[in-house]
Amino acid sequence: MTSTWKEKLQGAMPPAWAEEIDVFETQLLLRKQGKIEEKLFAETRLRRGTYGQRYDNGQRYDGVGTQTLTFPSGELTKGPMTMWDAPGMTRIKIPYGKLGATQLDTIAELAEEYSDGILHVTTRQDIQLHFVHIEDGPDLMRRLAAVGITTREACGNSIRNVTACPLVGVCSDESFDITPYADAMTYFLLGHPDVQGFGRKFKIAFSGCKGHACGLTNFHDGGCIAKTKVVDGKTVRGFEFYVGGGLGSVPYPAKLLDDFCSEEELLPTIQAVSRVFAKLGEKENRSRARIKFLVKKIGIEEFGRLVKEERQNLRPDPRWTSFLDDLHKTDEKPIKPPGVLPAGPYPEGFEAWSRSNLYHQKQKGYVVATVTLPLGDMTAIQARALADIARKYTGDTMRATVDQNICFRWLSEADLVAFYTDLAAMGLVEPGAGQITDVTACPGTDTCKLGISSSRGLAGELRKQLKLVDAATAAASESLHVKCSGCFNSCGQHHVADLGFLGVSRQVGSRKVPHFQVVLGGEWENNGGSYGLAIGAVPSKRVPEVVDRLRGRYAKEKNDGESFKDFIGRIGKKQVRAMLEDLMKVPSYEEARDLYSDWGDPREYNIGDMGEGECAGEVVAFAVMGLAAAEREVFEATLLFDEGKNDQAAERGYKAMLTGAQALIRDLNPNIGDDADEIVSEFKTRLVEPKLFNDPFAGAKFAQMLLHAHEDKGKDRNIAKDTAQHLIEEAQLFVEAAYACYERMVQQRTVAAE
Amino acid sequence: MNAGKIQAKIFVESPAELDVTPLVPVFHEWIQKNALGELLIDVTEYGHVHHGPSLLLVGHESDYVVDFAEGRAGLVCNRKRVTKDDPESAVLDAVRRVLAAARRLEGEAVTPPVRFRGDELLLHVNDRLAAPNTRDTFTTLAPAFEKALKKVYAGTAFTLEQLGTPRELFTVRVLAKGAPAVAELLARIS
Numbered sequence: 001m002t003s004t005w006k007e008k009l010q011g012a013m014p015p016a017w018a019e020e021i022d023v024f025e026t027q028l029l030l031r032k033q034g035k036i037e038e039k040l041f042a043e044t045r046l047r048r049g050t051y052g053q054r055y056d057n058g059q060r061y062d063g064v065g066t067q068t069l070t071f072p073s074g075e076l077t078k079g080p081m082t083m084w085d086a087p088g089m090t091r092i093k094i095p096y097g098k099l100g101a102t103q104l105d106t107i108a109e110l111a112e113e114y115s116d117g118i119l120h121v122t123t124r125q126d127i128q129l130h131f132v133h134i135e136d137g138p139d140l141m142r143r144l145a146a147v148g149i150t151t152r153e154a155c156g157n158s159i160r161n162v163t164a165c166p167l168v169g170v171c172s173d174e175s176f177d178i179t180p181y182a183d184a185m186t187y188f189l190l191g192h193p194d195v196q197g198f199g200r201k202f203k204i205a206f207s208g209c210k211g212h213a214c215g216l217t218n219f220h221d222g223g224c225i226a227k228t229k230v231v232d233g234k235t236v237r238g239f240e241f242y243v244g245g246g247l248g249s250v251p252y253p254a255k256l257l258d259d260f261c262s263e264e265e266l267l268p269t270i271q272a273v274s275r276v277f278a279k280l281g282e283k284e285n286r287s288r289a290r291i292k293f294l295v296k297k298i299g300i301e302e303f304g305r306l307v308k309e310e311r312q313n314l315r316p317d318p319r320w321t322s323f324l325d326d327l328h329k330t331d332e333k334p335i336k337p338p339g340v341l342p343a344g345p346y347p348e349g350f351e352a353w354s355r356s357n358l359y360h361q362k363q364k365g366y367v368v369a370t371v372t373l374p375l376g377d378m379t380a381i382q383a384r385a386l387a388d389i390a391r392k393y394t395g396d397t398m399r400a401t402v403d404q405n406i407c408f409r410w411l412s413e414a415d416l417v418a419f420y421t422d423l424a425a426m427g428l429v430e431p432g433a434g435q436i437t438d439v440t441a442c443p444g445t446d447t448c449k450l451g452i453s454s455s456r457g458l459a460g461e462l463r464k465q466l467k468l469v470d471a472a473t474a475a476a477s478e479s480l481h482v483k484c485s486g487c488f489n490s491c492g493q494h495h496v497a498d499l500g501f502l503g504v505s506r507q508v509g510s511r512k513v514p515h516f517q518v519v520l521g522g523e524w525e526n527n528g529g530s531y532g533l534a535i536g537a538v539p540s541k542r543v544p545e546v547v548d549r550l551r552g553r554y555a556k557e558k559n560d561g562e563s564f565k566d567f568i569g570r571i572g573k574k575q576v577r578a579m580l581e582d583l584m585k586v587p588s589y590e591e592a593r594d595l596y597s598d599w600g601d602p603r604e605y606n607i608g609d610m611g612e613g614e615c616a617g618e619v620v621a622f623a624v625m626g627l628a629a630a631e632r633e634v635f636e637a638t639l640l641f642d643e644g645k646n647d648q649a650a651e652r653g654y655k656a657m658l659t660g661a662q663a664l665i666r667d668l669n670p671n672i673g674d675d676a677d678e679i680v681s682e683f684k685t686r687l688v689e690p691k692l693f694n695d696p697f698a699g700a701k702f703a704q705m706l707l708h709a710h711e712d713k714g715k716d717r718n719i720a721k722d723t724a725q726h727l728i729e730e731a732q733l734f735v736e737a738a739y740a741c742y743e744r745m746v747q748q749r750t751v752a753a754e
Numbered sequence: 755m756n757a758g759k760i761q762a763k764i765f766v767e768s769p770a771e772l773d774v775t776p777l778v779p780v781f782h783e784w785i786q787k788n789a790l791g792e793l794l795i796d797v798t799e800y801g802h803v804h805h806g807p808s809l810l811l812v813g814h815e816s817d818y819v820v821d822f823a824e825g826r827a828g829l830v831c832n833r834k835r836v837t838k839d840d841p842e843s844a845v846l847d848a849v850r851r852v853l854a855a856a857r858r859l860e861g862e863a864v865t866p867p868v869r870f871r872g873d874e875l876l877l878h879v880n881d882r883l884a885a886p887n888t889r890d891t892f893t894t895l896a897p898a899f900e901k902a903l904k905k906v907y908a909g910t911a912f913t914l915e916q917l918g919t920p921r922e923l924f925t926v927r928v929l930a931k932g933a934p935a936v937a938e939l940l941a942r943i944s
Binding site (some may be wrong): 003004005008054055060062063064067069070071072085086087105109113116117118130131133374376377378380381382384426427428445447464600602603660681710 | 759773778796801802803807846923924
C-alpha cells in the first residue's frame, strides 16, 4: 500500500505542476524552520491559492471578551499576523467554470478529508474550501493536479481565474464560442513571467455577447467580448478588448482598449497589457495598485499607446496562435441525442423549476439546466451525486456560474424529467436560479477576515423571506438581483445588483451595530453595465424590511417593462430614502437588543473591550452628528449625480469628506473652523500622520481619498460622469472609514480612562 | 494501517424534533467556556444545504457537527488533526469525544431538548489513502474497531457492517441493540 499521495499520484500529475507542489511543500518546511521570511512566505502561499481566514491572527471575540486562540505551533506564522495552525481557505481555480465529473468527485473528496464537507462556488467561478490546515495543502494540490486542476495563482498578485459566460457555445445570441480562447489565455498566462511582477491581482472575463450579463466584462481588469467582422468577404473573429474595470471599494467601468482585437492578437495583446501593468502599475500603495488606477491616471489613449509599443517589443511566441489550429479542442459532445420533453404529468415542482432554471440551447433538442446552490454551497455528497448525474445525462459539461450555481449543458429535453427526479433526490431542485430568491453573497464575517457584517447570514435570511412573498407580487419582482457584500471590497458584487447591500458598522452609544449600506440601481445586464449608488445604511436586522418595501413598491408601481434601475430613477432616491428613513434610526440597546447582533450570530456585535463611560457618550453624540451630516451629504451628492449635475455632485462628495474629517477633528480640537485648508491640514496632523485614520487592512487608502480630492479641488470643471461617480464612491468610503476611525478613538479613550 | 482520522457519529432519538437554531448559541458558549477541553475556534451554519453538516463547531483537533447526512440527524466528532495511528485508540478517542459532546448537549436547556441513542454509531476513517472503503480495509481494521467497541458496549452484543462504495470514506455501521444511554457508555470509557 502506498503511504503518500505524492507516491500514489506519481505520473498522474503534469510534471511541471508536480514539481511546483513539491517546491511548495519544501517552502512549508523551510518556513517552519524559520528559513523563509513570513511576508515572502505569505505571498508564496497566496500564489498557491492558500488564503487566510477569519481569526487567523489568533484572536477571537467570543461575545464577552477577546480570547487568544492558543494553537499548538505557538508563535509560528504563515504570514504577518497569521498563525500557522489557524484554519485557512483554499481557492480552486475552475477556468471559465468548466467542470468534469471526475474533477467534481475529487473536489468532493477534498472537501470531506481536508475541509468541512462543503464546496462553495464563488462569484468568479472558483470553488473554495474552508477551514483547511496549511499542511494539508500539498496533498490537496496533488490530488487536484491529477485531475487537471491547479490552485496556482488563484490568489495573490497575479492573473486570477479567467471567467466566462456559462452559456458560451450554446447561446443563441453569441458571436461565437469563446471557450477555446478563454482556455488558451488561461494556460498561456498561468505562471507566465510577465504576470509575476504585478502590484495587485488581475481578473479577466470573456463574454460571447455584449447585451446580457454573461461574462460581466465591464468590471474586470481585462474583458473580452466576442465579435466578428467581414474582411474581404470573409467573416473573421476578434474581440472588443477592455481594460481597467473593477468593483472593489471604488467601482470603475472598463475602458475600450481595442474595438477589434483579432484572434491572432488576443494573447500578445494581453501579454503586452501585462507588461505595461507590471512596469507602471503602483507597487507600494496596494489600495491604488489595480490596473483601473493606472488606466485612470494615464488615460486609456496613453495606455493603449504603451500597449502597442510593448507589443512591438514582444518576442514571438508560437503559443499566440497555435491554439487556433484546433478551435474545436474544447467542444463539448452530448452523450444523448436531442429530444423533446415527454408529455406530463410531471413531478411536483417540475414546471416551476423548468420556467426559471432552463435555457433552451441554440442546438435544438437540448437545454442548459441550472442547479440552484443556496449561497453557493453544496455538500460533498451532493457534489458526488452531481458528478454521477453528469455522467448519466450530459458528460463533462458542467459549469460553475457567477451566480454561484452549477449548470449542466447539453441536456437532452427527453431526459428532463428523469434529470429533475435525480436532482430532487438530492434536494437540488430549488427554482428561481438567477432570480430574486437566488441571493448571492461573499463569505463575509463567516470566514473572511475582512468581513464587517454577515453577508451570508443576511443572504440566507433574505432567501427565506423572499420565498414567502405573496404570489400576486412575486412574479412582478422575480427578475431582480439581490447581492450582498460583507465589506467594501465588493466580492458579493453588490454594485451591479438591483438591490445591493454592503456591510458596514455604526457606533451607537458605546456599542457597535452591524449595518448594511443600501446600494440601489446597479445593472446586471450589459455585462454589468452600470453601478448602483448607496442611499443610506440600515441595521443588518432591518434589511429584510428594506427589501420588502422596495420590492413591494416596485411590483405594484412599475410601468410595463420598467427595470428596477429605471424605477428608482423615476421615483427618485430622495423618495426612496424617505421610504426607509425610519429603518435607519437605531433604538437603544435596551429597546432593541436584537439589532446589536448580526444574522446567524448570537454574539453581541463586536463591542470588544469598550466601556460605557458617560463622558464618551457625550462626545459620541457630537461626533456622530457630524458623521451623520457627512453621510447625508454623500446622499445629496448621489441626488445631484442622478440629475446629471456632475460638477455639483463631485463638489458635494468632496464636501462630505471634509465634513466627516471635521467631525473627527472636532473631537480632538474643538476650535477647528470650517476652512477646507485648515480641516485638511489638521486632518493630516491629527489623524493621518499618527495613522489613526488608517484602516487595519487598507492602511491610508481612505485618507488619501480626501487628500487627493482636496488637491484636485477647483482644477477640473465639466467633470465627466464616471469621475463624479468615483468621487461619490470615494466619499462614501471615506465616511465609512471616518465612522470606523471614530470607533477606534472611542476605544482608545475608554482604555485610557480605565 | 494509519487510521487516526476517525469520524464518529451518534444519532438523535427524535430527528423530526431536532431544531438547530437554539444550538447556535450553545456552541458559541462552548467556545467561550472551553467546554470540551480542546481548542475550539468558531461556529458555522450550513442549515441552508440539504442533508448537510447543518451546524459546525470548528476546532483545531476536532470539528463537532450537527449533521443530517443521508437525512439522518446526529452529532459527529471529526478528528482531523490527530497523531494516534493505532486504530483501536483512535476509535476509542473519537467515540469518547462524541459521547462527551452528546452528553453535554443533552444537558443544555434547549427546547425541544436533544437526546441521543446509544444503540448505533457510524464510524468513518476520513482518509482515503490510508483506508480506502474496501473489503480489505474492513478485514484489516475490524479487529481493532471491535476491541475498542467492546470497551464501549461492555456486555452488550454489537455488530459491525461496512457500508458505501469505494468512492466514499471507509464507513462502518455499529449496531448494539439494547445498549444503554449515552451517559453510561461515556462513563465506561472516560
